[in-house]
Amino acid sequence: MDKIKTENTETEILKAAKEIFQQKGMAGARMQEIADKAKINKALLHYYYRSKQLLFEAVFKSAFSLLAPQLNKVLNDDSDLFEKIRKFTENYVSFVIKHPYLPNFVIQELNKNPEFVQKLRSEKNFPSIEKFKLQVSDAINQGIIKPIEAEQLFINIISLNIFPFIGEPLLMALVNVDKESYNKILENRKTEVAEFIINSIKI
Template sequence: MKLKDTNTESSILDAAESIFQRKGMDGARMQEIADEAGINKAMLHYYYKSKQLLFGAVFKKAFGLLAPQLNAVLNDDSSIEIKIRNFANSYISFISKHPYLPSFIIMELNKNPDFILKLKENSSFPNLVKFKNQVKKEVANGILKPINGEQLFINIISLCIFPFVATPLLKAFVDINDSEFKVLMNARKTEIADFIIDAIKTS
């Protein structure tokens, strides 16, 4: 049996991510991905038998890069305020380069609720224990207004994710083009942090 070459597989994943970013999951074609990777379609199918499997592999690779970043932010020794700023910056910076990730997660969860169990198998999947305990401590010390750690995290990640899930709708509402949207998202790194911090800090 022919062994798969890691360099070829890496080229396929890079090519697929490029096509998925430009055309989305539905608009991408396996032939386009093969052309981008510099291989024939038969070779592409040898590595990935379907576009869905390929998309899943691209997602897994990207999530494997994002998860450690977010987990490191949540579990370092900085204050909650700094954590919020770093989380928003890290998440939006990464998703701006991989905008298909949030939609893919939602799509997969709708089709397969157990999908999240596969994500949690990643050793770097974000752990909220320290974050929640720290929120309790800062509330008790009068640094933060009374707030639940889980609710705070949901607020942070929701404000970060939604614009990327609803990009076409938001661009229509605000009446901006792609480049203007990128500028808006870049500014959002601090806008989100300032908004949340102003809402939860006691002074």
């Protein structure tokens, strides 16, 4: 098969799969539907990806490969701790709004395929928090923030960013809003989460 044609076909498959997964999730997506969207037959789709799981992993890796360098850059740049929290949150929330299937996929994979996370960890640009940890320690020593373990702070940031996407149906019901209003809430969390975190730790 011609190399350029192969690359184009694979790109179209991933594009189609991303759209279907976003609309219907992993469980609701069908390989035939993805093949139709990519304008290829199902046999050719299976030539590239033997199963829906493998296709989903490919879509996830493709998206994660775009997100990971962004987060890694923020975590390891020279901005101060508060600005770093703001940039990390804005980048993360903005990305997940565009790729809403990612958080649920991470949870799903953690439960049934923990080895997949190890595969991701070996990828180039997998986020490192070592510099972030040093900055937290320095900020504590300088009396800028209250004592807190850097790992705890990072988990707090991730948790506050990710849960509104994972728990969307429940949270929409609890706060009694429609999808349009909830999307506005998610958009506002680009800044709300960072300011909440900063206000909770600064002296």
